Amino acid sequence: MIIETVKNRIRIKDKVSSWEEAIREAAQPLLEDGCIHESYIDAMIENVIQNGPYMVLIPGFALPHARPEMGVEKTGISCLKLNESVLFPENMEVKVVMALAAGDANTHIDALTELTDLLMDDDRMEEFFNSQTESEILGILK
Amino acid sequence: MKGKKNFRARMQAFGGFLTAMVIPNMGAFIAWGFITALFIDTGWLPNKAFAELVSPMSTYLLPLLIAYTGGRVIYGDRGGVAGAIGAIGLIIGADIPMFLGAMIMGPLSAWIMKKFDALIDKKIPAGFEMIINNFSLGIIGMLLCLLSYSFIGPVIVQVNGALTTVIERIVNAGALPLVALLNEPAKVLFLNNVIDQGVYYPLGMQQALDCGKSIYFMVASNPGAGLGLLLAYSLFGKGEAKKTAPGAIIIHFFGGIHEMYFPYVLMKPITIIGMILGSGAGIVTFSLLDVGLVAGPSPGSIFSYLALTPKGNILGVLLGVAVAAAVSFAVNALFIKNSKETDDSQFTQSQEKSKNMKSEGKDILSQVTDTTESVSAPKIKLIIFACDAGLGSSAMGANAFKKKLRAVNIEVPVDHYAIEKVPTEADVIVTHQSLYERAREANPGKRIVTIQNFLKDQNLEALFNEIVESQEKEQ
Numbered sequence: 001m002i003i004e005t006v007k008n009r010i011r012i013k014d015k016v017s018s019w020e021e022a023i024r025e026a027a028q029p030l031l032e033d034g035c036i037h038e039s040y041i042d043a044m045i046e047n048v049i050q051n052g053p054y055m056v057l058i059p060g061f062a063l064p065h066a067r068p069e070m071g072v073e074k075t076g077i078s079c080l081k082l083n084e085s086v087l088f089p090e091n092m093e094v095k096v097v098m099a100l101a102a103g104d105a106n107t108h109i110d111a112l113t114e115l116t117d118l119l120m121d122d123d124r125m126e127e128f129f130n131s132q133t134e135s136e137i138l139g140i141l142k
Numbered sequence: 143m144k145g146k147k148n149f150r151a152r153m154q155a156f157g158g159f160l161t162a163m164v165i166p167n168m169g170a171f172i173a174w175g176f177i178t179a180l181f182i183d184t185g186w187l188p189n190k191a192f193a194e195l196v197s198p199m200s201t202y203l204l205p206l207l208i209a210y211t212g213g214r215v216i217y218g219d220r221g222g223v224a225g226a227i228g229a230i231g232l233i234i235g236a237d238i239p240m241f242l243g244a245m246i247m248g249p250l251s252a253w254i255m256k257k258f259d260a261l262i263d264k265k266i267p268a269g270f271e272m273i274i275n276n277f278s279l280g281i282i283g284m285l286l287c288l289l290s291y292s293f294i295g296p297v298i299v300q301v302n303g304a305l306t307t308v309i310e311r312i313v314n315a316g317a318l319p320l321v322a323l324l325n326e327p328a329k330v331l332f333l334n335n336v337i338d339q340g341v342y343y344p345l346g347m348q349q350a351l352d353c354g355k356s357i358y359f360m361v362a363s364n365p366g367a368g369l370g371l372l373l374a375y376s377l378f379g380k381g382e383a384k385k386t387a388p389g390a391i392i393i394h395f396f397g398g399i400h401e402m403y404f405p406y407v408l409m410k411p412i413t414i415i416g417m418i419l420g421s422g423a424g425i426v427t428f429s430l431l432d433v434g435l436v437a438g439p440s441p442g443s444i445f446s447y448l449a450l451t452p453k454g455n456i457l458g459v460l461l462g463v464a465v466a467a468a469v470s471f472a473v474n475a476l477f478i479k480n481s482k483e484t485d486d487s488q489f490t491q492s493q494e495k496s497k498n499m500k501s502e503g504k505d506i507l508s509q510v511t512d513t514t515e516s517v518s519a520p521k522i523k524l525i526i527f528a529c530d531a532g533l534g535s536s537a538m539g540a541n542a543f544k545k546k547l548r549a550v551n552i553e554v555p556v557d558h559y560a561i562e563k564v565p566t567e568a569d570v571i572v573t574h575q576s577l578y579e580r581a582r583e584a585n586p587g588k589r590i591v592t593i594q595n596f597l598k599d600q601n602l603e604a605l606f607n608e609i610v611e612s613q614e615k616e617q
Contacts, residue, residue: 051530052576057538058597065534067560102533109269109537116541119597 002077002111002118003141006098009033009078010134019053019088020045023064026080026097033076036101040071044099053088058119060085060093060129065100075103077111081131095129114141161409163212163245165382170207171405172389174199179397184440200401205233205240209248213255218523218567220259220279221252227283231290241404242331243294251286258282263553271557302333302340309341318361318429322422325362326414329400330407338362343438355434355452357425360459363442366466367420368403369395371413373467374474375406383409398443410481413474420470427465433458522609525556526568527596528581532560539572539596546606552613564588572602 009029016022023044030036043066048055056062078099085093098115102108118124124140131137177199179185181192206226213225228251229244236243258278266274305328312320328337346358372394375387383406394402407413428434433455439446444463451459525543529536536558544556562584564571573581575592582590593599 047530052574054529054535054574054576054596056595057535058595063534063538065531067531068533100534102531108533109267109541112534112537113541116538116545116597119538120542 002114003138005075005077005108005111006079006141007138009076010081010137011079012081012132012134012137013083015082015084016086019048019062019086019094022062022080022082022086022094022097023048023099026064026078027099027101029078030076030099030101035072035074035076037071037073040066040101043067043070048089053090053092056088056092056094058125060095061119061125062088062092062094062097063100063115064097065102068102072101072103074101075108076101077108077115079137081128081137083132159212159215159249160245160411161383162215163208163248164405164409166211167204167207168382168386168405170199170204171402172386172393174204175390175393175397175399175402178399178401179393179441179443182441184446185397202230202233205229205244208241209244209251212245212248213252216249216252217256220275221249221255224251224255224279224283224286225249227251228286228290231287232294235291235294240294241408243290245408247286247290251283254286255279255282260553263555264548271555301331305333305337306341309337313345313358318357319422319425321361322418322425326367326417326421329362330404330414330417338438338440346435346438350434350436353434355436355455357428357434359435359438359450360428360447360462361421361425363400363439364421364424364463364466365395365398365400365442365444365447366424366463367417367470368400369463370420370467370470370472371403371406371417371474373471374413374416374478378475378479396443396445398439398441398446400442410477412477412481416470416473416477419473420466420468423469424462424466427462428458431458431461433462435459521612522554522569524565524568525554525570525572525605526564527556527558528561528564528571528573529558529577529596530560532558532563535574535596536560539593539602542597543572543602543606547609550610552609554609561585570605572605 011025011029013025016025024041027036027041027044031038031041044064047066048064053062055064080097080099082095082097085095088094100108100112118128118141128137128140131140174196177192178196180187181189182196183193185193206229209225209229210222211225213228214222217224225248229240229247232243232247233240255278259275262274262278305324309321309324312318312324325337342358342362346356349356349358369391372387372391375383376391378384379387387406390402390406393399407417434452435447435450436452437450439450447459447463448456525540527536527540527543529539540556540558547554547556559565561573561577561581564581564585568585568588571581571585571588571590572593573590574596575594578590578592591601591605593601595602
């Protein structure tokens, strides 16, 4: 499930200059696919500023998102893998940013359930953080 | 040893459960008692319009309230609703007030609902809980309602018929005091009008034609035994029961509304023995002194008694009432005094709390409760993960936590919401520490567990352990 929505929305970069850029970069594929409007990206960034980096779900992994009414057209998840970690507020190091656009409260739950499994699996996450290519990432997500 | 202890604990829990069903509704009984005593034809201020309230209130309102409360004790609001739906079926099916039926059907329906929910909980896709919950309650409620409708009516008719036959036999055999054995349980079952008007009053009228008076008018309507019971509660009862009993005396003894004492019997069923002995002693006294009334007292208050007593019988009638009261008081005082049941004032605070309080000392809860909360821990029935939007981090957190619980076979509902939309039934709100202020503001009084990480966090770990422990204790 998650692989279907993330496929073709994966980007790999060596590094980014700020966490804001990381979110913009991660969300770019969703914007290009028409899942979200620009406003949603701003909302995600605003969300981190307002509420703190609680979207950093486990060390190294962030799931930025905002409310559907901030500019979601359809549900989608995209992924940015950084080779060098970027610092989120409160000095949280992040290497994987998955931008979540949820059209409503439910359609994305299956994907998130899968993602939860992945996040709880230390070995697979280790692989994820060290991955270099899109096909590697797809292999981990599968 | 252990089995014995368990049994006693169970009996206590059961007695407390009955109390918990009845006591919260005493106010409704009293309202109804006043309306009845005041406005019925033979009341103090007869009023046709207001008197119309009497029957629907006792037929529908009171049993439904009891069924709702009973269901609620078992399974929260959902259980209460299931209980009320189930009970209305038997109320309509029986077309007499169904107090005892409601006390069975209410909790039973709630229990069925609870079991069903536990059964399907795993299988509900996230997000569909609301619709499935509403429909499952609706459908199961409907079935329970139909079932109780179709079964209970015929059962009541049967019981009624059997009762009438037995009473007629006892009367024919001349063992009149023995009818108390049937009268008292039948009264509490709200069959009092049926037996009075169906059996005793016709017999009494026949006799009164011949002799000018009859004892049959007094066998089931003597207010003495009820007075004794309520006096016993007034002096030796505890909590709410003690406080409400004096008021009930006025409505029962002077107003003649015997229904006022039924809840007190229902909350401690053993007192039926005192009622039977009291009434029996009353009948013995009446027959020894050869007294009777000239007509059926309705309502059965001390005033109607005096008004219907023929000349020369006043002393005997009063004595019969007094003996009934004295015997019932003595026996019931013994029961009430010696009962070690948890008193009902605790019950208004719900059974679970007291259960938890006992084990509280051993629990290590401190690290889980947030900084402003006390350490008291009611049972956790619904955990809500909350974040800003209620669909990202909180959904993941809820998912992970649910999985973790499921891995150890614990089924506590876990859901996710936006902070401002957390349902009021939530027992615990889990949210990120940076969202604490908002969560506190939007959900005053709730227990909030703050975490730094929705998936792996020591406070989350502690909450998990707490739930596991409390579940183990229950088993």
